[in-house]
Amino acid sequence: MRVMVLVKATDDSEKGDFPEPWTTEMMVAMGRFNDELRRAGILVMADGLKPSSHGKRVAFEGAARTVVDGPFAATSELAAGFWLWDVKDMDEAVAWVKRCPNPMPGPSEIEIRPLYEMADLQRG
Template sequence: MVIVKASTDSEADILPTEQLLAEMGQYNEELVKAGVMLAGDGLKASKHGARVHFSGDRRTVVDGPFTETKELVAGYWIWQVSSLEEAIEWAKRCPNPTGEESALEIRPVFEEEDFA
């Protein structure tokens, strides 16, 4: 899974520029043609969401927005690659997802054989 970190713009509901949308669309097409991309979406700002906190049997709901933008997720891809190194190479080809200082986080997804 490749996680796109939120920015102040994404948290302010400011959509990417048409140029960035076009660049990302082209990048996504490359991923699909290569058989790498399984899924991917952008996420609305945290003010449109909620968190459910667990403490034993209790559940507490906290509505967004959430304050720590740098810890929020603005979007994601699910890629099927043979290694972390391959995912890194694909990530390095990505247009800057926010147009400003940003980061992509790459995390392996558990597979059935991981639990065998």
């Protein structure tokens, strides 16, 4: 089962401003965690995202396309980073997330979403 593990954005991540020594300590801890994921054969991909002020959205309505520049509202609904994991099931994904270092200097959330597999899309 493949899952997308989303680190939810915070006001700090949207500012792109993380205090030292927290940044260095978090990067070391996250590096160790990613190494564990690699050794377990779970990690497919991982990366952090720049603040939404660096992003764009493209809105679709019929044939029309409208480009919207960031930053975007509702910070808690934005992603600040992600992993793509290949796990046995959702329970295994939850167990790994519970082992993860806190990715933010304060309270934070990580969301786990399963990816569609071909079997999910076949009609029968």
